[in-house]
Amino acid sequence: MTTVRLEYGDGHLDAELPDDAIEIRAGQSGAEPDPLPDPVAATREAVQNPVGMPRLDQLVGPRSKITIAFPDRVKGGVHDSAHRRVAVPLLLDELERAGVSSRDVTLVCAIGLHRKNTEDEFAALLGDDTLSRLDPSQIVNHDAEDPDQMVDIGTSRHGDPVQMNRRLLDADLSIMLGHTSGNPYGGYSGGYKMPATGLTSWRSIRSHHSPGTMQRPDFVPASTDSHFRHQLQAIGRAMEAAMPRPFFTVDAVLDAASRQLKVAAGAIAEVEQATWPTAGRRTELVLDGPPADVLVVGMPRNFHYGNGMGSNPILMMQAAGSSISRAKNALRADPVIIVASVCDGWFNDDEFPATVAVYDALQTVDTAADLTRFEDEFSTRTDWVEAYRHGGAYHPFHAFSMAYMGGLAKINSRSVIIAGAQRPDLAHGMGAATAATVEEALADAGALLRTDPRVLVVPELSKPAYHLSIGR
Template structure:
């Protein structure tokens, strides 16, 4: 046996696993690509030679209205050479060269259904100079619940609703920043995924963040060839048909520490075509090993969605479902999952105001899919909409979409054990089995897979993950 340290709430859980267990820590057990030596120069070069279109300075001029849309605090880093910090000043240089008046430039945080970002958060990841320079009406959060701000464009050929921020349609040019990083939703972040999830409405987002899409066979494992990804492409194209000019995207391929590996700029499909193979060399890890029958996860209390993600039972289940999606090709069908989580019932109602009621409604349902009948009620509830718009809470549909991802874990895992669950009923309430210790969970797991389990261990869910597959 060998000892592994798993993230567990606000601390760690030391456990013993078989010697042949595969430990998946990006940057340690799998090498990371070398980051760019000079991300500023690389970004400047990408802007100078964009893919599929002229540079920004040739697309606009005096009097042009420009939107720069950027991802929220959830991903991307806040270090001095992070993609947002590097790119926005260089884009502003291009616009100044084209004689665009800075009063005609607006920065929009593409939050989608995430909580609105505070000015202090803008300052932390955009840098104080940009945050101060645009503070006020020129630096805003997308608001999908403002009826004056959202325009309905109809539906795609698949019948998906397309609603978009009005500023995107009124601008002469929209520049989007994206982080091309491994993602269980459609393979990678960035590309069309950025505006289609960040600048639309819950009615548009629920067309793809829904069981009808997420519980299809082609959603797992994570792939750019899924129905989900095709939906994003069609929604993105529909939006562009109604824009004054197509999106100009500036996407950086990131490593596990949010450092740029490569930067590409230009039209959406050209940027996706160029960035995905580079991201794949960092993200897609293929091993000549037998597939694992036990997936072991270490879950901290707080990670990318915010404080309480690892103790909130819906988000805990979402993280387990995401891990199965990412690593399905390294797992046998219907593996056992052992997750170290405090699961103490702290929902963090301030950030996630609708989650507690969503969890309670789930107790009335036999399957995750049945939750769809509650969507309209909760997502139009004034209390929750007000908390989203004015008090930095997540949108109520976010809880549904997270539960639907968690439904993948319930469908595809033979059993899910929550080791160290402090509130056992919270684990049971999302279809999991609480145990006092990891050792107890492992004993139960061997009843399903035998005395010599093959394990895939992901000790730190707080870090950007790779997508593992096995071919032995």
């Protein structure tokens, strides 16, 4: 047996796993591409030589109104050379050379249904250079519930509602920053995923973060050729059709340390095609077979959605479902998933006010997919909407999208076993089994599968992970 340290709650725990367990750690598995030696120069080169679109100085001029949308804190880092920190000042320089006044630029954080950023978080995300060039009123959060800012423009070619931020319609040009990173939803972040999830309403987001899309067989494993991804593209293109010009996008492929591996700018479709191959070399990891029988993951309390991932059972199961989406091609058809999670019942009501109610509703239905009957009631509840708008909370529909991904953990496994749960009853309420330790959970998995299990372990869910598959 070998000892593997797993993230667990506010710290770690050591688990004894078979010697032949395959351990996957971000930045330490596979051949990572080298980061760009000069991300500033690479970003400038990309912006000045866009693909599929003219240069900025051919698109805008004096008195042009510009919206620059950028990703929230969920991805990308806050180091000095982070993509947001590098790209925004360079874009302001290019716009100034084209005659655009900085007074005519608005920065919008594309939070979608995530919680809004504080001024201190904007400072960390954007850096002093950007903050010194713009008035604070020019840096805003997207607000999916602001009646003065949201516009209904109809439906996409798939019939999905398209309700978008008015700033995109009012601007002469909207520039979109994105991070092209491996994602369990639709293959990669960035590209059309950015506007379709970051600058729309909960009703638009519901159209794809729903059982009707997420329970299709093409959603798991993560893929860029899924109905989910096609919906994002269709919504994004409907947005562009209503805008004065299509998005000018600047996407960076990121490594496990959020360093740029490649930067491309221009039309979204061309930028996706330019960045996805590099993202694939970083993200797609092929393992020697046979497929694993058991996936073991270590789950911290503090995760990219915020505090509570390893203690709030709705978020805990979402992370389990995401882990399966990333690893499904390296697992047997009916694997057992073992999650080292504290699961102590701290829901973090301040940031996730709707998750207790969604958890309670889940106890009254057969599957997570049946929660759809509660969506309209919960997602329009005044106090929760106000908490999203003014109280630093996630939108109430976000809890449903988390529960639906959690439901995929059950659909795509023989069993989910929560190891080390301090509130086993909450894990049971999510449809999971429990064990006191990882070792006990592994013994239970072996008995359930009737085999000496081959184990795949991802010790740190807080780090960017891979899309895993087995070599043929």
